[in-house]
Amino acid sequence: EMSRFGRSGPPPIRDTYSLLVLNITFRTTADDLFPLFDKYGEVVDIYIPRDRSRTGDSRGFAFVRYKYEDEAQKAVDRLDGRLVDGREMMVQFAKYGPNAERIQKGRIMETVPKPRGRSRSRSPRRGYRDDHRGRDSRRRSRSRSGDRYGRDRYRERDHHRRSRSRSTSPDDYKRRGRDRSPSRSRSRSYSPDDDRKGGRDSLSPARRSTSRSPRKTPPPREGSPAKRNDDRSPAKRNDDRSPVRRNDDRSPVRRNDDRSPVRRNDDRSPDSRSPST
């Protein structure tokens, strides 16, 4: 309802893989993460826990749930350490499930170690996942109504400070007078190839960390050297099971720095239109 965008509650995670995204700005929303993660796989859900004890915006981390492990893994390799909103986010597989369950590689393991040795018979539904891919092609499911994370829903970027009435209602969106032309520059915002060829844009890590403590100076975690995934080989390896993946089209990434101190009149100034009284 808040970060699910059209969903009320945790989506059915049959065999999805959750990624934990850390070190993101408190203003980074699923909208910003979606285009990034969606490029590397099929994102089924993105959840950003928010701190209701404080501002209530976000806790600084998010959970991106993928449909397949391969894509999730790739996303980790690619997006891990990527600069987002001026911060280097850390992408890794989640360790615990929504229900505090043990998770292995993002996938929720069966908490029941099947103590009943006699019922050890492997269930036929064990390979139900591959079964789906076998005939469903899994790719055609993207252009269906299942696109919960279509740009249609992902266009709210100004909810950074919408205190009251955080109505996530679709009506609220259009009501906000979002004149954002959908046919805006379709220029390829992000490209998977950019990750390898563009080198690391982490040249300037969060060195300008605003977290400069007056007393104690925490060790700047400017990316662990061990995390350097020199995966960008000269040879373009199509790890994607999909022969073609031009999903760049669905990357309405808005590089607009909303962080700018300059605020634009969205619609919050309905009364400041005519000072003449």
Added chain:
DNA sequence: GTTGAGCGTT
């Protein structure tokens, strides 16, 4: 107006 290690749902 802030905060920065971490594992989650209405």
